[in-house]
Amino acid sequence: MSEYMLDERLRRGEHRAQPELLMPHTVLARTAADLAAKYEGVVSRQTVERCVFESYTALRRTSRVHAHLTTLAGRFAADRLRALAQAEGSVPKDVPEVLFICVQNAGRSQMAAGLLTHHAAGRVHVRSAGSVPAHSINPTVVEAMSEIGVDLGTEYPKPLTDDVVAAADVVVSMGCGDACPIYLGKRYLDWTVSDPQGRPLNEVRAIRDDLDTRVRELLVELATERV
Numbered sequence: 001m002s003e004y005m006l007d008e009r010l011r012r013g014e015h016r017a018q019p020e021l022l023m024p025h026t027v028l029a030r031t032a033a034d035l036a037a038k039y040e041g042v043v044s045r046q047t048v049e050r051c052v053f054e055s056y057t058a059l060r061r062t063s064r065v066h067a068h069l070t071t072l073a074g075r076f077a078a079d080r081l082r083a084l085a086q087a088e089g090s091v092p093k094d095v096p097e098v099l100f101i102c103v104q105n106a107g108r109s110q111m112a113a114g115l116l117t118h119h120a121a122g123r124v125h126v127r128s129a130g131s132v133p134a135h136s137i138n139p140t141v142v143e144a145m146s147e148i149g150v151d152l153g154t155e156y157p158k159p160l161t162d163d164v165v166a167a168a169d170v171v172v173s174m175g176c177g178d179a180c181p182i183y184l185g186k187r188y189l190d191w192t193v194s195d196p197q198g199r200p201l202n203e204v205r206a207i208r209d210d211l212d213t214r215v216r217e218l219l220v221e222l223a224t225e226r227v
Helices: 024-038 045-062 069-087 108-120 139-146 162-167 201-225
Strands: 097-102 125-130 170-173 187-190
Touching (some): 024 069, 097 108, 108 139, 125 162, 170 201
């Protein structure tokens, strides 16, 4: 297995108690094979394998629960590969691409992404990421969003990668400083929004409502630009 595969502990059988078909290495190899078939002629097999195993390693660094990590890594890798193909012009963009970034990808960027996805109803494709991702989404954020019908229950903190920035048309940063790479031809916005970390529910609701106003305004701007 290449240097991009799992670390030495995993390759030596850290999960020996699991059936072979369920071992992370085996599951990730199947995921890589499926994605390589999907992107045949668009992205090389080596790039796909590297993306899958790097995605797993990145999520594993911050996750406290590893039970579903291979599934999340597959989702993360699939989104990164789509972003890579879009950035290279191999896959067309049917709608604008917006990327929200904060430090932990556990609060502000997740709320903004959920709100824009909800209001856009397919008219915009949304991603989010964190410069230093947390191990899980803030539960108070999940609660506040569920109150308005936006479910973040299946979302998870993701590290910021060059491919998702390269694919974005609009990059919205919230409190992560210079962590985001700069690409020509993109629109960069810096929103000053309070961090919900450690805040009570009533304050998180206020942050949610602030983001909702900003997201609605952004959606109007995006719709106007495409007319």
